[in-house]
Amino acid sequence: xxxxxxxxxGAALSIRRLVKEYVPGKPxxxxxxxxxxxxxxxxxIGASGTGKSTLVRCINRLVAPTAGEIxxxxxxxxxxxxxxxxxxxxxxxxxxxxxxxxxxxxxxxNVLSGRLGYVSPWQxxxxxxxxxxxxxxxALLDQVGLGEFAHxxxxxxxxxxxxxxxxxxxxxxxxxxxxxxxPTSSLxxxxxxxxxSLIRELARGRGIPVLVNMHDVELAKRFSDRIVGMAGGxxxxxxxxxxxxxxxxxxxxxxxxxxx
Numbered sequence: 712x713x714x715x716x717x718x719x720x721g722a723a724l725s726i727r728r729l730v731k732e733y734v735p736g737k738p739x740x741x742x743x744x745x746x747x748x749x750x751x752x753x754x755x756i757g758a759s760g761t762g763k764s765t766l767v768r769c770i771n772r773l774v775a776p777t778a779g780e781i782x783x784x785x786x787x788x789x790x791x792x793x794x795x796x797x798x799x800x801x802x803x804x805x806x807x808x809x810x811x812x813x814x815x816x817x818x819x820x821n822v823l824s825g826r827l828g829y830v831s832p833w834q835x836x837x838x839x840x841x842x843x844x845x846x847x848x849x850a851l852l853d854q855v856g857l858g859e860f861a862h863x864x865x866x867x868x869x870x871x872x873x874x875x876x877x878x879x880x881x882x883x884x885x886x887x888x889x890x891x892x893x894p895t896s897s898l899x900x901x902x903x904x905x906x907x908s909l910i911r912e913l914a915r916g917r918g919i920p921v922l923v924n925m926h927d928v929e930l931a932k933r934f935s936d937r938i939v940g941m942a943g944g945x946x947x948x949x950x951x952x953x954x955x956x957x958x959x960x961x962x963x964x965x966x967x968x969x970x971x
Contacts, residue, residue, distance in 0.1 A: 722746040723888055723920045724770065729779035729789075731765050739765045741944035743779070747888070752911050752921040754935030754952075756928055758964050762944045763924040767892045770922070771803045772796060784887065801828040804881030804919075806891040806910065810873040812880075814866035818857060821865050821876050822848045825883025844883070851879040855909060871902035878909055882917070889914050891923040895930065903927065907934045928960065 724747040731740040739762045747753055755763050768774040770781055772788055781788040784802060791799055804825075812821045826844050834840065840848075852858045855875040860868065865876060874894060881889060891910060895903035907923075911934050914921045925931040931938055932952040940948030940955070940963035948959050 721749065723749045723783075724922075725780075725782040726770075727780040727782070729766070729769060729781065730777045731762070731769055731774065732777045738777070739944050740769070740776075743944075743946060745939065745946065745949075747920050747922055748937075750915070750918060750920055751936035752914065752923060752934060753937045753939060754931035755922065755924045755939045755941060756926075756931050756963060757941035759926075761941045763941055764892050766941070767890050767922065767924050770888075771800060771805055771890055797828060801884055802887045804884045804886035804889040806874070806877050806881050806889070806894045808893040808896050810870075810877050812865040812873055812876055814864070816865060817862050818852065818865055818868070818876055819845075819848060819861040822851060822879045822883055825880040828884070848879070848883060851882055854913060855879050870897055871899075871906065874898065874902075874906050875909065878906070878913065882913060882919075886919060889919050889921045891921065893924050893926055896926055903930060904933075910934075928955075 726743055726745040729740050729743040730738050732738045743766060755766065757763050765774055769776045770788065772791070776789045779789060783799065786795070786799060788796070788799055813824070820838060823838070823840050823844060826840055830840060849858065849861065852861055855878055857872060857875050857879070860872065865873065868876065877894075889910070894910065895906050898906060907930060910921060910923070923935070932955060935952055938948065938950065938952050938955055939946055940959065942963050942965070947962055948955070
């Protein structure tokens with residue numbers, strides 16, 4: 712594992728001068744600096760195309776940064792590769808917009824896949840997990856309200872139920888950081904509130920900091936301890952939800968015409 716300075720001031724995650732260019736000379740992320748505290752939920756808001764999803768995906772290295780540092784647990788994720796990167800990813804849970812479940816597998820098998828990074832390839836192929844992992848998976852399914860669905864196929868579930876499976880799978884990793892990329896964008900308003908409540912309460916109970924990319928401003932204000940607003944690949948607001956006034960929203964989203 713590459714040597715790196717620890718995160719700043721005890722932060723769970725520190726991002727420094729992060730740049731991502733899909734096309735040379737046209738940065739999607741244009742020098743992001745961000746510290747994530749060891750507890751709490753940070754909501755990231757901004758217009759489509761402003762780099763919110765790219766930021767989240769750079770953190771867990773689904774996207775490779777062009778430049779900058781991502782300091783996490785004493786290592787710079789931006790410079791890791793191979794086994795060192797796989798070990799680091801085990802400590803970062805991810806909840807996806809489109810669930811990313813294996814539809815033909817059972818709910819239980821999908822949740823247990825959160826432990827794939829901790830078992831041998833042979834155990835993974837045979838889907839054999841330690842008894843403690845199986846017990847933890849059942850407990851998590853109870854906590855997300857799906858205990859009775861453990862042996863059903865994932866493709867038999869509703870969208871909200873699938874996202875609950877995704878949350879349980881991410882927590883099976885026993886992560887020290889939880890990321891969520893627009894976890895409610897495919898859900899109705901009531902289910903969106905239920906999913907955000909689950910993410911916040913389960914992470915809070917485990918002392919896991921959460922970074923959530925969100926498109927719904929009101930949902931972000933309701934559930935975030937801190938909001939980061941992005942525009943043009945840069946952070947233009949970083950503060951508490953109550954400080955997010957119309958002037959700030961106009962700066963984040965561009966203009967006032969869309970404000971009620």
